[in-house]
Amino acid sequence: MTDRDEFLSWFRGPLFDAELALHNGDAGPRRALWSRKEPVSVFGAWKDATGQEEIDALFADLAASFSDCTSATMDLVAFDVIGDMAYTAALEHTSVSVYGKPRTYTLRATQVYRREDGRWMVAHRHGDTVVDESEG
Template sequence: MDNREDFLAWVNSTLYQAEVALHNGNAAPRRAIWSRNEPVSLLGAWRDAFGQQQVDEVFTYLEHSFSDCTSYAVELQAYDVAGGMAYTSALEHTSASVDGQPRTYTLRATQVYRREDGAWKVSHRHADTLGA
């Protein structure tokens, strides 16, 4: 596999599974794929965070907010790999409960990744609701 194929396989497996787990109330897989090296940042649909402590606080908030994911689909719009960096741009279609209320929504999400110790790690995420 070349770098792009390897990265895409990771996006479609490890990253995807971490997002499904988060939408079922388990942030541990997402934490595992996020960089522990600064800088990290999150411009989220509901909350923003800069630095490890704030990012972790958002993950805790999200895992307490999300549950009962019935559908999560990623419509990858673009991606690329350049050396030890990569990015994705996607539409994320989700049906899950948020604070106990069923919701269906689509986010536009762009993420930046770094290769750290041979593994891809998320270093930045920017997501907002489609049409916002």
């Protein structure tokens, strides 16, 4: 298995599962896949965070806001693995309750990963909401 194949297997398996858990109110799996080494950062669709303390608080806030995920898919647009670093650019399509109200949205998400002790870990995420220009 090549580095790219191994990374894709992780992206489509444990990483996707962790995102699904977050959208059902459980931040634990997502946090387990995020680096505990600095720097770490999120430029989020709703909130930003830099450093371990802010990342922990952000993930807890997100988990508290999400429940009842009925659909989640990730369309991988681009990715690469270069040594112990990797990146992804994806469209994340989600139907979930946010603070108890059903919502459906698409995020553009770019993430940076580093291999630490043989495991892929997320070091940075940038997500923003895709706006349908035809809606006005």
